[in-house]
Structures are given as structure tokens and as C-alpha cells.
Amino acid sequence: MRNLRRQDLPGSRTPLTVMFGQLSAVFAVALLCCCGAAFGQAQSGAQPAGETAAPPVSPPMAALSRARATVEKFFEQAANVVCTENVTQALVGKNGKASYREESVFDYQLQANPNSGSLKLVESRDTRKAAFRDSSRTLLITNGFTSMLLIIHPSYETSYTFEPAGEELIDGVAFAKVNFKFVPGASSPAALQLRGKNYPIPLSGTIWIEQQSGAVAKLVATMDSSLSDLGLHGMRSEIHYATVHFHDPEESYWMPVSAIIDVEAARQHWRNIHRFTGYKRFRATIQVEDLETKR
Numbered sequence: 001m002r003n004l005r006r007q008d009l010p011g012s013r014t015p016l017t018v019m020f021g022q023l024s025a026v027f028a029v030a031l032l033c034c035c036g037a038a039f040g041q042a043q044s045g046a047q048p049a050g051e052t053a054a055p056p057v058s059p060p061m062a063a064l065s066r067a068r069a070t071v072e073k074f075f076e077q078a079a080n081v082v083c084t085e086n087v088t089q090a091l092v093g094k095n096g097k098a099s100y101r102e103e104s105v106f107d108y109q110l111q112a113n114p115n116s117g118s119l120k121l122v123e124s125r126d127t128r129k130a131a132f133r134d135s136s137r138t139l140l141i142t143n144g145f146t147s148m149l150l151i152i153h154p155s156y157e158t159s160y161t162f163e164p165a166g167e168e169l170i171d172g173v174a175f176a177k178v179n180f181k182f183v184p185g186a187s188s189p190a191a192l193q194l195r196g197k198n199y200p201i202p203l204s205g206t207i208w209i210e211q212q213s214g215a216v217a218k219l220v221a222t223m224d225s226s227l228s229d230l231g232l233h234g235m236r237s238e239i240h241y242a243t244v245h246f247h248d249p250e251e252s253y254w255m256p257v258s259a260i261i262d263v264e265a266a267r268q269h270w271r272n273i274h275r276f277t278g279y280k281r282f283r284a285t286i287q288v289e290d291l292e293t294k295r
Contacts (some may be wrong), residue, residue: 017193060164063176066214075112092269123249140270159186
């Protein structure tokens with residue numbers, strides 16, 4: 001990694017971009033392994049002679065196993081809906097409050113394509129309301145944080161270690177908490193893009209999982225180690241997911257509702273907030289006609 005000049009971040013007109021997932025084709029995600037063995041339930045019945053029974057799986061790790069089984073379905077469902085994305089890009093002062101902000105509104109869709117042997121994610125954004133641009137200010141660009149569930153996707157099973165962190169009751173619903181930590185040298189789905197180069201970001205944090213369904217309700221991640229040679233001192237992201245109900249037919253999807261990303265450099269502090277509302281589901285009707293009969 002090269003050391004950046006002091007003016008490359010503070011005061012520069014080149015935006016700092018933080019990406020999650022395979023948006024802009026940062027990395028190729030190969031489906032190298034499948035999950036299940038590490039967190040699977042022990043088979044019932046007598047154990048062969050000389051072998052001991054597997055230790056019981058803790059509730060948080062059992063919930064993680066269910067979340068792994070449903071995360072691929074999440075990306076399938078995400079491709080079936082569109083929503084409105086409101087983006088706030090802000091500069092944060094020393095008092096922790098925004099000193100400058102820009103607002104944008106988009107028609108948003110997350111598209112997933114696993115057919116080529118690797119999971120490829122693309123964010124589609126059509127501008128509904130463009131922000132006023134002040135070219136004298138450097139703002140943060142954050143892409144792909146709705147796809148942060150890649151952390152528990154089978155593609156990245158070997159990139160993180162997971163440990164139970166207890167349970168938490170929120171509004172009468174039991175959530176399992178699981179801590180994750182990046183494995184040094186492994187592939188990371190998160191990257192910092194600066195001046196055309198991509199730098200993997202090691203992340204660690206906590207996942208809140210609804211125990212019955214395995215749906216992820218909240219995911220908090222922080223940068224594991226400082227990338228100070230790039231001018232990046234810290235990063236924290238918090239993603240919230242919730243149930244979205246559709247009718248005719250009746251279906252419920254777990255979809256992202258907000259993403260808050262804080263990034264700190266030597267003399268700059270950025271905070272981007274993404275809000276997702278107004279989900280609409282696609283409906284396709286196929287009509288087959290017998291052209292021979294019409295002749």
C-alpha cells in the first residue's frame with residue numbers, strides 16, 4: 001500500500017468510497033465451500049465405540065446456522081423488490097453533529113446473480129432527487145452495505161470466526177447475539193476505494209439473529225485494524241433489517257431498513273445514512289399463445 005499525501009483526503013475533491021459486496025466488480029466471489037458441518041446438530045442415536053458425543057450447540061450458534069441457511073434466500077428476495085433509498089452524506093464536527101450535509105433520493109434495487117458459479121451483486125440506482133453538490137467539500141461514498149449479510153454467506157465461511165455472545169430480549173422477541181472476527185489474510189467483502197485502487201477492510205462486530213426464523217435483525221461492524229497509511233483511522237457501520245409484508249399473494253421478506261456508516265480520517269469525520277422505504281414487489285405474468293390456432 002502506498003502512503004497518501006496529506007492533501008489526498010482532507011480538502012481533496014476526490015471522494016472516498018467504501019464498498020461492501022461485489023458492487024463495481026471489486027472482487028470475484030467464488031462459492032468455494034458450503035456451510036452446515038461446523039454448526040450442524042449432532043446426529044441422534046448411539047455413538048460408535050470409542051467416539052464421544054459432539055458437544056451441544058449453543059442457542060446463538062444454532063441461530064447462526066439457521067441464518068446461514070436463509071441468507072441466500074435473502075439475496076433472491078432482494079432481487080424481486082424495488083424501494084426508495086434516501087441517502088444523507090454528512091461531515092461531522094467535533095461535537096458529533098453534522099456540520100454539512102447533502103441529501104439524495106433514488107429508486108433502488110439490489111440484484112443478485114449466482115448463475116455463473118459465483119455470487120455477483122449489483123446495486124441499481126435511478127436518481128429521483130439529486131443532491132446539491134459543493135465541489136469544495138470531500139464527501140464519503142458508501143455502496144453495498146445492504147448486502148453486509150455476505151459476512152455469513154457460505155462464500156465467506158472461512159473469512160470470519162464466530163463466537164456466541166449471549167441472548168437479548170427486544171420488544172418481547174428473543175435475539176441471539178453472535179460475535180464475528182476477520183481472519184487475517186482471508187478474502188474480505190468490504191473494500192476502501194481510493195484513487196482507483198481497492199484495499200480490503202478487516203471487519204469485526206456483532207450480529208443479532210431472531211432465534212426462531214434465523215433472520216438477521218441487526219449487524220454492527222467496526223474496522224479491525226487501522227489503515228492509517230491510507231488516512232483511514234476508523235470505521236463503524238450499523239445495519240438494521242425488518243419484516244416487509246406483501247399481499248396477493250401474502251408474503252413476508254426480511255429487508256434492510258437503514259444503514260449508518262461512520263468513517264474517520266486524520267482531520268475528517270463522515271457519516272452516511274441510508275434509509276430504505278416503500279418496498280414494492282415485482283409480479284410477472286406469463287401468457288402462452290398457440291400461434292397455429294390463431295391462423
